[in-house]
Amino acid sequence: MKKVAVIGAGYAGLAVSIGLAHCNIKVRCIDIDERKIGQLSQGSVPIHEPEMEEMLRRQLAARRLTFSTDMIAGIKEADVIFIAVGTLGQEKGAPDVTAIFSVVDTIAQHVRKDVVIAIKSTVPPGTCEAVQARLREQVSSRFVCDVVANPEFLREGQALRDFLEPERIVLGGADERAITVMQELYASFSAAGVPFYTTDWRTSEMIKYSANSFLAMKVTFINEIARLCDAVGADVKVLTKALGADPRIGNQHLSPGPGYGGSCLPKDTEALALFARQAGAPLAIIEAVIESNRLQQKYVVEKMKREWSSMQGLCITVYGLAFKANTDDMRESPAIPVIDQLLAEGVQVCVYDPQAMNKACEIWGERVRYGMDAYDAAVGAHALVILTDWQEFTELHVDRLERIMAEKVIFDFRNACEAGIWRRHGFRYIGIGV
Ligand SMILES: NC(=O)c1ccc[n+]([C@@H]2O[C@H](COP(=O)([O-])OP(=O)(O)OC[C@H]3O[C@@H](n4cnc5c(N)ncnc54)[C@H](O)[C@@H]3O)[C@@H](O)[C@H]2O)c1
Numbered sequence: 296m297k298k299v300a301v302i303g304a305g306y307a308g309l310a311v312s313i314g315l316a317h318c319n320i321k322v323r324c325i326d327i328d329e330r331k332i333g334q335l336s337q338g339s340v341p342i343h344e345p346e347m348e349e350m351l352r353r354q355l356a357a358r359r360l361t362f363s364t365d366m367i368a369g370i371k372e373a374d375v376i377f378i379a380v381g382t383l384g385q386e387k388g389a390p391d392v393t394a395i396f397s398v399v400d401t402i403a404q405h406v407r408k409d410v411v412i413a414i415k416s417t418v419p420p421g422t423c424e425a426v427q428a429r430l431r432e433q434v435s436s437r438f439v440c441d442v443v444a445n446p447e448f449l450r451e452g453q454a455l456r457d458f459l460e461p462e463r464i465v466l467g468g469a470d471e472r473a474i475t476v477m478q479e480l481y482a483s484f485s486a487a488g489v490p491f492y493t494t495d496w497r498t499s500e501m502i503k504y505s506a507n508s509f510l511a512m513k514v515t516f517i518n519e520i521a522r523l524c525d526a527v528g529a530d531v532k533v534l535t536k537a538l539g540a541d542p543r544i545g546n547q548h549l550s551p552g553p554g555y556g557g558s559c560l561p562k563d564t565e566a567l568a569l570f571a572r573q574a575g576a577p578l579a580i581i582e583a584v585i586e587s588n589r590l591q592q593k594y595v596v597e598k599m600k601r602e603w604s605s606m607q608g609l610c611i612t613v614y615g616l617a618f619k620a621n622t623d624d625m626r627e628s629p630a631i632p633v634i635d636q637l638l639a640e641g642v643q644v645c646v647y648d649p650q651a652m653n654k655a656c657e658i659w660g661e662r663v664r665y666g667m668d669a670y671d672a673a674v675g676a677h678a679l680v681i682l683t684d685w686q687e688f689t690e691l692h693v694d695r696l697e698r699i700m701a702e703k704v705i706f707d708f709r710n711a712c713e714a715g716i717w718r719r720h721g722f723r724y725i726g727i728g729v
Contacts, residue, residue: 467499615683
């Protein structure tokens with residue numbers, strides 16, 4: 296049986312590790328973060344991801360999955376090494392592949408048998424080729440180290456389900472044997488009918504960036520249409536249903552909101568736009584998507600400002616801080632620029648999120664108040680603002696809220712709630728594009 300090492304125990308690396316162990320593969324997951332590895336070894340998942348903890352404990356109990364900070368031991372025993380470390384750059388547009396190359400250098404020094412290195416992280420076109428060249432320079436000719444691009448398409452909030460039931464598996468490489476090793480590893484997926492796309496490194500790398508950029512474009516398109524619906528008095532909720540009924544368009548990723556965020560879409564659109572410019576083939580659409588997403592984050596605040604002559608001194612409660620529901624991830628969350636704008640307007644902000652409160656404290660410290668729950672957060676508020684469509688925000692007791700708020704106003708920037716219920720309680724309900 297092949298032994299697998301997964302390097303990087305973040306959102307992607309954990310889903311890969313637990314998912315592969317679930318498929319009966321022996322996995323050692325390695326990270327430099329000792330605290331994280333300690334928690335995971337004890338069966339505790341340091342991120343919020345549905346089903347993950349339960350499945351982690353099952354794989355630990357079955358001894359198919361282990362966690363370690365000892366990269367060298369992991370490298371020596373593995374037949375396949377997945378690299379799933381972060382690539383989030385400091386500078387806009389430029390992904391940071393330093394962690395990838397640092398891992399590759401360690402592999403090169405300590406590899407003791409033939410190994411396939413699968414790059415799970417999202418990397419710019421040309422990276423896998425550069426990784427292969429680096430290995431060729433450093434590794435003794437006694438061992439074969441082949442690089443395969445194997446981009447990951449999972450979504451946070453349903454990472455395990457997406458990993459285990461993918462729409463496709465992409466394998467890019469220059470060596471047939473390495474591709475075959477990966478196909479064997481994923482045998483249960485091909486048996487389940489998952490389509491495989493086998494190609495070269497650069498095409499694989501481009502597939503991932505194109506997929507994320509397309510998704511960002513779709514979200515941005517409907518955000519712009521929602522702004523126009525606001526301007527002309529049309530209803531974007533009905534519009535999206537009719538639009539999505541056309542299978543060429545499809546109804547997913549067609550809900551307006553405060554702009555896309557997270558660790559992937561902003562980073563990957565910026566990166567694709569940058570490589571395209573550098574390659575002399577600029578992508579006007581993606582450049583426009585990036586700009587339009589910024590406008591959307593401003594637009595929701597502009598919409599709020601229209602309700603009062605001044606926002607100075609108002610108490611506003613923000614529900615939902617994570618970049619989307621079912622995750623605690625606040626990286627590039629639209630809540631950050633929205634709340635920063637409110638603070639700049641002199642608003643007293645109170646925040647509440649079912650999972651992202653610790654991360655919020657790191658961002659705003661004492662500049663905002665933190666609600667113990669949705670009701671505690673709403674005490675004395677002049678308005679509520681929904682930025683993330685957690686289910687709990689669609690099930691709020693409006694009668695309870697009307698008793699504790701100073702003014703009855705709700706901005707539902709995910710169009711998540713039933714407007715009629717709020718209006719029956721005398722609330723001014725303001726959605727987006729409705
Ligand atoms: N998060 C997602 O939804 C998602 C989906 C698909 C692809 N990806 C891609 O996967 C990659 C990882 O993303 P993520 O969200 O899991 O990141 P993350 O920040 O959650 O996790 C990265 C992990 O790598 C570890 N790490 C960093 N340097 C290391 C090193 N030298 N050795 C060992 N471990 C190291 C960090 O400690 C961290 O635990 C990125 O390229 C991302 O674009 C992410």
